[in-house]
Amino acid sequence: MPKTISFNDNWTFTKTDSPAYSRQTIVQGQPVTLPHTWNDSDGQGGAEAYYRGACWYQKVLTINAEDLSKRIYLEIGAAGNMGEVYINGQLAAESRCGYAMFRAALTPHLKQGDNLLAIKVDNSYNNEVYPLGADFTFYGGLYREVKLLVMDDIHFDVMDNSRDGVYLTQASSGEGVFRLDVRGRLVNEAAASANGRVLVQLKDHEGAVVWEDSQELAVADAAEFELSGSICNPVLWDGIEQPYLYTAEIRAIVQEQIVDTRQIEIGFRTVELTADQGVILNGKPIKINGVCRHQDFGGIGNAITKAHMELDMELIREVGANSIRLAHYQHDDYFYSLCDRYGLLVWAEIPYISFPSTLDPDSRNAFEQLELLIKQAYNHSSIYCWGVQNEITIAVETENTYRIIKELVAEARRLDPSRFVAQANINGVADDSIINTFTDLVGYNLYYGWYYGEIKDLGERLDDFHRTRPDKPVLVSEYGVDTNPNYHSYTPQVQDYTEEYQLLFHHNALETFKARPYVLGGYVWNMFDFGSANRKEGGEVGKNLKGLVTIDRSLKKDAFYLCKAYWSKSPFVHLAGRRFVNRHEQLNDLVVISNLQHIRVYLNGELLTEIKDGQPLNVIKAVRLILGDNHISVEGIDEQGERYTDEIMLRHVLESDSSYIYVKEEKTEHVVNWFERFDLSAPGQIEVKEGYYSIYDTIEQLYRNEAAKAVFLKYFAHVTDNPFFEVTQGVMSIEKMSQLVFYGIPPELLPVINRELNRIAK
Structure with missing residues (x-):
């Protein structure tokens, strides 16, 4: 039977890039445990400069004679953004997909005793590896788990770029019947061919088999299999209301011995997309109440x-x-x-x-x-x-x-x-x-x-x-x-x-x-x-702050509770503005967020108002605060009479609290309204002359001609010193720049620049 072994401990890491590390032990490295990234601090605004480059990880793999009789694969959860795997100095695998799992077949490179496993990971810019540039950190490192897969000669294909080597597809056949297709491939790494079979059993939550089938196979180098069956009236995977999952057990059997196995959860559901009713899940229209997620953490x-x-x-x-x-x-x-x-x-x-x-x-x-x-x-x-x-x-x-x-x-x-x-x-x-x-x-x-x-x-x-x-x-x-x-x-x-x-x-x-x-x-x-x-x-430095929750997951912003009021069935009440403690105005609006129908609001122990309109957000206008501390509380009551409460303290002060105000950094003079020094009084039309430069040429094309480059720098030298500009020269034109708000290019400037470029022959 195959084994999966955690392989995350006792790695050595260095930021020094040397090709010799593919075969020689790292000198003065640091011990690390995976998952690991070298951008945990500088990728989120830390004191050090954001590092992008090649680094190395090493670990010794000790192999005995019995191990050499097996098929051993290294599974790397991800290497950001490019990875190369070496075993005893030999390249065994590489990846140019920094967010995908990849595997290396180690057996051909292994010897009995100690084997040096070295992995080069590189998150530097590469124009042929996506993403080229974006508003998030490209973390470098072996930032997901690493495993060893120890397998028999005959096993499901683990090198077809998939995770399981087995693919499950479900589809409705109508009348409460679903079709389940199970397909995949067995590989045989032994010298002799063998006869075997693939057995599939679909089990419900109680472990009862609701469908099974098998297929006989003759496996020389490899053999593909496909089994199909009908499942009558399955319990549906019905989104957050009922996410019911069955378990498919797929076994490869040779000479009545199980040589490989998979357990894969699967739900039966239908999804339709319509232009008038939205998403239809299992025949019922639903609104997508969605959030986006990046994978990093503070x-x-x-x-x-x-x-x-x-x-x-x-x-x-x-x-x-x-x-x-x-x-x-x-x-x-x-x-x-x-x-x-x-x-x-x-x-x-x-x-x-x-x-x-x-x-x-x-x-x-x-x-x-x-x-x-x-x-x-x-x-x-x-x-x-x-x-x-x-x-x-x-x-x-x-x-x-x-x-x-x-x-x-x-x-x-x-x-x-x-x-x-x-x-x-x-x-x-x-x-x-x-x-x-x-x-x-x-x-x-x-x-x-x-x-x-x-x-x-x-x-x-x-x-x-x-x-x-x-x-x-x-x-x-x-x-x-x-x-x-x-x-x-x-x-x-x-x-x-x-x-x-x-x-x-x-x-x-x-x-x-x-x-x-x-x-x-x-x-x-x-x-x-x-x-x-x-x-x-x-x-803040080094962070995008558009989250409903802070990067360390410690603070839920008020908008979190607003979404909850629209989307969640779990009853609650929330008073917004709890971090806006010091109030320098006597009259204040209070904001109540809830998904309950009946709400009472209290000010300093006295009933202020009752709300019974069931709206997710209610504003109580012009509430008069006393000088000093004011206790605000809210009580929501559900249909069963259960009570839900929240409270905040607001302090009425005489002067505004300046710490609540974002002070924008002063821009240098040439950035603020930088275009004012140019004559825009007669913009005219934009024309493209054959054989001459224009605002539609890429910056890279303009830079190939000194005169065209000089025109570009005359107008845009102030935007060239930033990472976004550096990675977009090959695709960005002045015309395209004008569509992006942060460049601040007035439309009437475009024909002025274009006329100058039209005088320069290509």
């Missing part, structure tokens, strides 16, 4: 354990979400399993994000990562769609962009015809863009009222999309605002980073989705604050 980076994942799931369940977008890459397999067990529909995706490769126009790495994602996560019943791109048009939108997206969609459907294909567009993708015809589901990342426009524009944009494409299922794949819970305001507004503005923003979004049956729902960006090493925003 002070730990992405080297998280099962306990961290379980805590994340506990918080996601508490907020009442019924779906998770696991962004922007393949997550740990254990977290997909948690989604299966707790009934959360999953949007799973690859890191084909922001910028395409300029060195590989075919984006081969995106296809490689798509295959790994689908094959390794195939058996998770929670997954309802595969995401093939996120904001890939942020810098460039060309025929080649369209070609790659269409080919990724086709590949996803080839690998898994049973699920939908989705994409997440930046807001600049036009409603009638051909891109929106490629996938079954279209998501838009919309930040009206934060990066652009006003919060009310969200509903107008969704209405416009539905008018343009009435038959296309659409949802909001990201929405959120950066929020530092230390900041507060009586008059919250854009870019003040206050908890109060986040509450306004999310209240508008949730009401917008609720009022539109044709909108499938939305995914909050993000469930948790996360590391973004190059950020400095909202009073």
Whole structure:
């Protein structure tokens, strides 16, 4: 029988990169236990500079004679972002997919006694490995568990890029009957062929066998198998209401001995996407009440354990979400399993994000990562769609962009015809863009009222999309605002980073989705604050602050409870504004968040008001506070008479508390309204002259000509010293820059620059 051995202890690590470490012991390394990342601090705003480069891990593997008779594989949960595995100086495996599991066949390289296992891991920029650039930290390290697989000669295929070597597919046949297909491959690494069989048993929660079948096989080098059966009236996997899972036991049997086995959980369900009723799960329309999740954790980076994942799931369940977008890459397999067990529909995706490769126009790495994602996560019943791109048009939108997206969609459907294909567009993708015809589901990342426009524009944009494409299922794949819970305001507004503005923003979004049956729902960006090493925003360094919960999971922002009031059936009451303690105005609005129908609010022990409208958010206007401390309490009563309470203390003070106000750093003079020194009085039309440079050429193309480069630097020298600029030169044009708010390019400047470029011949 095969064995799986934990292989996480007693590793040696060094940040020094030397090819000699593939065969020679690391000198002056440090002992580490996996999972491990070298960016746990600097990837989240620590004192040291964010390090991206090649590092090495080593461990000695001691092998005896009996071990050499087995087939031994090393399973690496992930190596961020590139990995090379050496055994006794010989390259055994490599990975260019920093979020996927990969394996190395060790047996051909092993000897009796001590064997030096060395793994080079590199998270430096590589133009052909996705993601090229994004608003999150690219943590380096062996940040997931590592295992040894010890197997007999005949076993399920563990080297086909999948996790199990076995694939389970369920589909409704109608009339309460489901079809279950079980397919896979047995491999034989012995010299002689053998006869055997594959036995499948499907068991319910009580262990009773509800279906079984077997297939006889003659295994020379390899043999594929496929078994199918009908399951009558199974208990359905019905999302968070009833996430019922059966267990399929698949055994490989040779000479009546079990040589390999798999236990795979599976749920039976139907999912439909409609443009008028949203998602239909098992025949019932549901609204996607979703959150996005990045995998890192405060002070730990992405080297998280099962306990961290379980805590994340506990918080996601508490907020009442019924779906998770696991962004922007393949997550740990254990977290997909948690989604299966707790009934959360999953949007799973690859890191084909922001910028395409300029060195590989075919984006081969995106296809490689798509295959790994689908094959390794195939058996998770929670997954309802595969995401093939996120904001890939942020810098460039060309025929080649369209070609790659269409080919990724086709590949996803080839690998898994049973699920939908989705994409997440930046807001600049036009409603009638051909891109929106490629996938079954279209998501838009919309930040009206934060990066652009006003919060009310969200509903107008969704209405416009539905008018343009009435038959296309659409949802909001990201929405959120950066929020530092230390900041507060009586008059919250854009870019003040206050908890109060986040509450306004999310209240508008949730009401917008609720009022539109044709909108499938939305995914909050993000469930948790996360590391973004190059950020400095909202009073924090190295973090994106759009989470409903802080990066260390210790503080739930008020918007967390607002989502809970809309989504959760667990009764509660919550008083918002508890961190806005010092109130310098006498009259204050009190905000009550709850999913209960009957609520009483008290001020300093006296009944202030009763609320019976059942709204998720209620504002009690102009409550007069006494000077000094004021005790506010709220009591909610459910239909059974159970009581739920919350309380806060507000202090009426005479002067405003300056610590609640985000003070923006003063920009240097050439950045604030930098365009004012140019003459924009006669902008004219934009023309493209054949054989001459224009604003539509990429920055990289402009830089190849000294005169064209000089024109670019004349206008944009102040934006060249940042990581975003560095990784986008090959795909970003001045015209595309003008569509991005943070560049602040007035439209009338474009024809002025274009005229200058039109004088320079290519």
